Amino acid sequence: MPGLLSVTCLLIFSPFSLVVAQTAVLEEVRVIGRRDTGAALGVSTADLLAFDEQVSLNRTVGDWIEQLPGVSLNGQGGLFQAYSIRGFSRWRIRTEVNGVPIITDRRAGNSASFVPPDLITQVAVEKSASSTLYGSGAMGGVVGLDTRPAQGLSVKAEAANNGEQFSLTALSGRSDGLSAGMSVRRASDADDPTGDSLNTGFEQFAGLLAGHADLGGLSVNYSWIPSLGRDIGKSNALYPEIRSSSYPKEKHSVGQFELRSRGDWFLRAYHHYQDWDADVVRLGERRNVTRYQAHTVGGLFQASTALLRGEGSLGVEWVGRRGVSIDEQEFSSDGQLLFNQQLVDGDEDTLAVFADQQWVGGGLSVSGGLRYDQIEQSSDQRSDSDGQWSASAAIDYTLGDSWSTRAELASGYRFPGLSERYFNGTTPRGEVLGNPDLEAETRQSAEIGVTFEPPSSALRGALSLYYSDLENYIERYSISPLLVSYRNLDGASIQGLELDFGLQTGPVNHRLSYQWQEGEDDQGNTLADLNPPGFRYFMSWQGQRQGVYSDLSFRPSRDEFGADEQPLDSAWIWNARYTQRVAGNWNAELFVSNILDEDYRSTADDVAPLQPGRTFGLRLEWRKS
Incomplete structure (x- = not known):
């Protein structure tokens, strides 16, 4: 497809990716549930990951995407492990589930860990600045989860020895009707390679309902995901001698309803309700219990356009946050209540209009887009408002049958979150003072x-x-050893490169990738959340009844680090799995994570724990199409 090949994402030649091109109408793209026009705004390709391509740990979506060049894990460990895309993490990455934005006020950023991996059909990762399409929070990219089950019936059971992990998932998928599924999983505390216990235990239940119907010239799509978690450990290096952090309960409800008119326009309404508690015990000192509640509601309307012989769209979007409430209780070491107070009671509204257009001629494609967002934030003490423009332009050019080039300019932005502005209290990491x-x-x-x-x-x-040139970059910094806050830096920059090579030799696929990055503020200080350098070699062999998959990565040591970080030692990480069709509709799989039992931390966070040691697992699946 001349002019639509992008090297923004480097896997377009591998089994992990797919080119998603813009057509003359708004066509539903399965892998990008929220936006249907991609090429005009520099997101014409997305790195795609499906469950059968996952080789590493399978705790959350972060384990899926960290195998991509330019993506790494971030923050502390456990089920709430965050991720970084090209040096952008926390609230700078837009995470969506079936097109619904997941917006939370955790210091580590937004997380979709409440969705079990067995309910995820595939994940799309857009690594370029995407504010022109997605607005505030997408200045570092977008991670989109698709949970619509494949057609047919399936039952899957999985068990692993390290941490007594177990999960059971049942799915029923129909392309022309109602689909449903459920997943139950649990784990005890895993052990790191030295034999020490990690605070990684949890229990989780999640369901799924999704459907499609045709109503004359209209089509209707809808989905709903309820999720309940209990006793979720927050793994960090301070456990168990100094501090123990956990989430005793976590509730989520994510739903969306979409009405589409045969490619001319579509309308989507959505909601995300969340209710969870954080319990932080400082041994021998005190205990802090924080309760968080919030409700995100919103709507998106988008219609196709054809201006100056080009193709594009116009759209309007509203995202509202209602009842954002954070309450804290503090107890003495002997259980006496010391105080009970409300830390945040706020609301937020963002209204945006956007447009994009693309012109294609021969091997040349020129595209551009523009968006304006207006935000209103309020708490019980003050209100704030702001507005931001974003724009993007890209040129794609094909050189013969083998080469393609791309150049892109884009702007992005992020409004400070409610907790960054107004939260003053205790988190699983420590004391925080809002700004x-x-x-x-x-x-x-x-x-x-x-x-x-x-x-x-x-x-x-x-x-x-x-x-990337950054202005007013929001940095977390330490006021004292026990207190952190946020501030704007005058300026900062991030630069990097990604290399990716693939080779298909008969039934064997080879892929070798490399990533490098650096980032500094105007005073020469290293930024936090950067991706460490690394090489990765992926190999897969697929026979008629068997399959072998190997994922080997080497991370060189890194001495430079940002605020609240530490140096990283070098590490070799090797994961593998073997699949076998047993009989009829049955498939079996053996997998091993951290085969070398490497003693390593996955992130530079100064309280990041070691990763789990060598883990053996078995997965059985019955499937009927």
Whole structure:
């Protein structure tokens, strides 16, 4: 497809990816549930990951996407493990479930860990600045989860030895009617390679309802995910001698309803309700219990356009946050209540209009987009408002049958969150003091890339170079050893490169990738949340009844680190799995994580724990199409 090949994402030649092109109408794209026009705004490709391509740990969506160049885990460990895309993490990444934005006020950022991996059909990762399409919170990219089950019936059971992990999932999928599913999973505390216990235990139950119906010239799509978690451990290096952090309960409800008119327009309404508690015990000192509640509601309307012989769309979106409430209780070491107070009682509204357009001629594609967001935030003590423009432009050009190039300019932004402005209290990491005077952070980025993809060769290759200039970058910093807050930096920059090569030799697929990145503020201080350098070699062999998958990565040591971080030692991480069709509709799988029993931390966070030691597991699945 001339002009629509992008090297922004470097896996377009591998089984992990797919090119998603814009057409003359608004067509439903299964892998990107929220936005249907991608090429015009520099997100014409998405790295795609499906369950059968997962080789590493399978705790959350973060374990899926960290195998991609430019993506790494971030923060502390356990079920709430966060992720970083090209040096952007926390609230700078837009996470969506079936097109519903997941917005929380956790310091570590938004997380979709309440969705069990067995309910996820596939994940789309967009690594470029995406504020022109998705608004505030997408300045670092987008992670979109699709939970619509494949057609047919399936029952899956999984068990692993380290941490007594167990899960059971049942799914029933129909393309022209109601689909349903449920997943139950639990785990005890796992052990790290040294034999020490990690605070990683949890219990979780989640359900799924999804459907599709045709009503004359209209189509209706809907989905609902309820989720309940209990006794979720927050793994960190302070456990168990100094501090123990957990989430005693976690409730979520995510739903969306979409009405679509045969490619001319679509209308989507959605909601996300969440209610969870955090319990932090400082041994011999005190205990703090924080309760969080919030309700996100919103709507999106988008219609196709054809201006100046181009193709594009116009849209309007509203995102509202209601009843954002954070309450805290503090108890003495002997259980006496010391205080009970409300830390945050706020609301938020964001209204946006956006437009995009694309012109294609021969091997050349020129595209651009524009968006404006207006936000209103309020708490019980003060109100704030702000507005931001974002824009993007891209040129794609194909050189013969084998080469394609891309150049992109984009701007992004993020409004400070309610908790960054107004929260003053205790989190599982420590004491936090909000800053109501924070300004919106902005990003101006440039990216160039080239892809080599000859039609008659089994070899593929791609290179991407990117640079981001940041203004008013919001940094978390330490006021004292026990207290942190937020501030705007005058300026900062992030730059990096990604290399990816693929080779298909008969039934064997090879993929070798490399990532490198650096980021500093105007005073030369290293930024936090950067991706460490790393090499990764992936190999898969697929026979008629068997399959072998190997994922080997090497992370060199890194001495530079940002605020609240520490140096990283080098590490070799190797995961593998073997699949076998047993009989009839039955499939079996053996997997091993951390085969080398490597003693390593996955992130530079200064309280990040070691990762679990060598883990053996078995997965059985019965499937009927």
